[in-house]
Amino acid sequence: MGRVITVTSGKGGVGKTTTTANLGTALAMGGARVAVVDADIGLRNLDIVMGLENRIVFDLVDVIEGRARLKQALIKDKRFPDLCLLPAAQTRDKDAVSHDDMVALTNQLRAEFDYVLIDSPAGIESGFRNAIAGADEVLIVTTPEVSAVRDADRIIGLTEAFEKGHPRLVLNRVKTRMMKAGEMMSIEDVLQILAIDLVGVVPDDEMIVTSTNRGEVAVMDKSSRAGKAFVDIARRVRGEQVPFMALDEGGGVFDRLFGMFGRRPRGSER
Amino acid sequence: MQQLIAIKGGRGGLRLQLDESVPWEDLLVALQQQLGQGSSFFNGAQITVDVGERALDQAQLDGLLALMQEHGLKPDSLASSARESRAAARSAGVAARPLVRGIAEAEERGEALFHARTVRSGQLIRHHGNVTILGDVNAGGEIIAGGSVIVWGHVRGVVHAGALGDRNCIIGALHLVPTQLRIADLIGRQPDKAADKMPEVARVESGAIVVEPWEAFKK
Numbered sequence: 001m002g003r004v005i006t007v008t009s010g011k012g013g014v015g016k017t018t019t020t021a022n023l024g025t026a027l028a029m030g031g032a033r034v035a036v037v038d039a040d041i042g043l044r045n046l047d048i049v050m051g052l053e054n055r056i057v058f059d060l061v062d063v064i065e066g067r068a069r070l071k072q073a074l075i076k077d078k079r080f081p082d083l084c085l086l087p088a089a090q091t092r093d094k095d096a097v098s099h100d101d102m103v104a105l106t107n108q109l110r111a112e113f114d115y116v117l118i119d120s121p122a123g124i125e126s127g128f129r130n131a132i133a134g135a136d137e138v139l140i141v142t143t144p145e146v147s148a149v150r151d152a153d154r155i156i157g158l159t160e161a162f163e164k165g166h167p168r169l170v171l172n173r174v175k176t177r178m179m180k181a182g183e184m185m186s187i188e189d190v191l192q193i194l195a196i197d198l199v200g201v202v203p204d205d206e207m208i209v210t211s212t213n214r215g216e217v218a219v220m221d222k223s224s225r226a227g228k229a230f231v232d233i234a235r236r237v238r239g240e241q242v243p244f245m246a247l248d249e250g251g252g253v254f255d256r257l258f259g260m261f262g263r264r265p266r267g268s269e270r
Numbered sequence: 271m272q273q274l275i276a277i278k279g280g281r282g283g284l285r286l287q288l289d290e291s292v293p294w295e296d297l298l299v300a301l302q303q304q305l306g307q308g309s310s311f312f313n314g315a316q317i318t319v320d321v322g323e324r325a326l327d328q329a330q331l332d333g334l335l336a337l338m339q340e341h342g343l344k345p346d347s348l349a350s351s352a353r354e355s356r357a358a359a360r361s362a363g364v365a366a367r368p369l370v371r372g373i374a375e376a377e378e379r380g381e382a383l384f385h386a387r388t389v390r391s392g393q394l395i396r397h398h399g400n401v402t403i404l405g406d407v408n409a410g411g412e413i414i415a416g417g418s419v420i421v422w423g424h425v426r427g428v429v430h431a432g433a434l435g436d437r438n439c440i441i442g443a444l445h446l447v448p449t450q451l452r453i454a455d456l457i458g459r460q461p462d463k464a465a466d467k468m469p470e471v472a473r474v475e476s477g478a479i480v481v482e483p484w485e486a487f488k489k
Contacts, residue, residue, distance in 0.1 A: 124392075150391050153408050157390030193408060193426070195388060 004106045004116040006135035010151030012122035014143045015172040018208060020119040021049045026219040026234035028083035032114040038088035039131040040121040041096055047087045051215020061089035064101045070108055094127040106134025124158060132159060138167040144174060144185040149193055156196060168199040170233060175204045200233035201244060202226050274300040277434060279398040283316025290322030294330055298337060305341040307435025311414055312343050315396060319345045325352035331362055409449055437474045446470040446481060453479055
């Protein structure tokens with residue numbers, strides 16, 4: 001049985017879709033069977049980021065309404081045979097899907113794949129609620145900005161209310177230079193407010209814009225620093241212990257981070 | 271003065287319990303006073319008015335609704351064991367239900383609320399008594415308490431103590447950097463300088479909210 005992981009954020013434009021595409025590809029590169037699902041009905045774009053737009057025949061709503069079987073709607077990524085995309089419908093809206101539909105769909109996918117990644121729409125309304133309906137765990141994406149962190153906090157509260165366990169955090173678009181200059185919230189600041197486990201820190205990388213536009217995900221580019229960060233996140237999702245990469249030569253921030261937030265066994269050393 | 275009005279917070283919202291034995295006019299005066307002191311406690315809450323065994327006629331009920339309306343409140347339902355009261359409520363468009371005393375008593379148990387997790391953005395804790403939070407109150411989160419509030423953690427959001435009008439209530443926290451503090455009818459805002467990282471207590475002194483270190487307060 002596979003794990004269903006929803007990638008969400010509250011605020012729009014912080015990198016949910018980029019994270020889903022890269023994490024999914026990285027997990028597939030590691031040999032896992034992966035399905036990525038675009039749950040943003042009506043604002044489809046995971047297919048664009050993954051370069052699969054021109055191969056869509058059926059979509060998620062077609063499957064739910066019985067016009068296509070799941071197998072027909074899943075698009076195989078030619079570069080990675082174990083990676084599949086279930087695209088969103090573009091001509092429908094959120095109301096085309098119900099909570100129970102999503103639970104049934106994720107259960108079907110879970111039987112076929114090791115990982116099912118669901119790209120959630122922004123917001124806290126039905127689209128978001130449907131996206132986490134079938135989730136076993138939740139990844140929260142945020143950037144180190146006050147508004148994005150505030151929305152992430154709201155979303156964490158909601159995922160806790162829906163009893164989705166402890167969500168984990170992807171801190172995206174980190175600008176080391178600005179953080180060091182104190183012009184931006186630091187990683188510690190964000191973690192102190194949100195108080196959840198960190199699963200990855202992704203450096204700000206202009207190459208993401210070009211790779212996204214071309215439909216080539218960053219993890220395929222060995223020289224991409226953001227790509228490397230997503231590969232590390234994939235390994236942590238698989239349960240490996242991976243040290244956080246130093247974002248600068250000094251690396252001091254992350255050494256201290258580990259001291260503060262690394263999981264320590266409590267009371268077991270007596 | 272005898273307590274004519276009791277306010278109880280429960281799962282289904284707030285319950286406004288009105289004494290069933292004193293003359294109705296006296297009760298309205300007491301209610302007028304209570305609402306004048308702390309109507310913000312009720313803002314946005316589901317309110318049930320509990321008149322007990324008292325039989326209200328249409329005019330009395332209309333008077334009650336008008337008084338609450340003055341303070342921007344509208345009850346969601348009326349609970350009474352008297353059939354007349356329930357009929358009056360229904361014809362005024364307020365849901366009516368028979369009185370279930372057992373539930374009311376269960377709600378009274380434990381005057382303080384202990385909440386052992388962080389209050390996040392968008393979450394609201396409302397309680398008629400004292401409140402203790404084990405965790406932070408994040409920006410965008412809100413506590414509204416009839417009594418005092420102690421937060422074993424950071425306060426970054428909004429805390430309202432003494433929301434029913436009691437200026438003797440306090441707000442204490444390990445680290446007090448709130449968006450806003452309110453005690454009874456007073457509002458205080460954090461000065462724009464960085465706060466000291468020490469436990470602090472906010473209280474009312476000569477008509478204003480003051481914040482002082484816990485070490486000073488306890489003397």
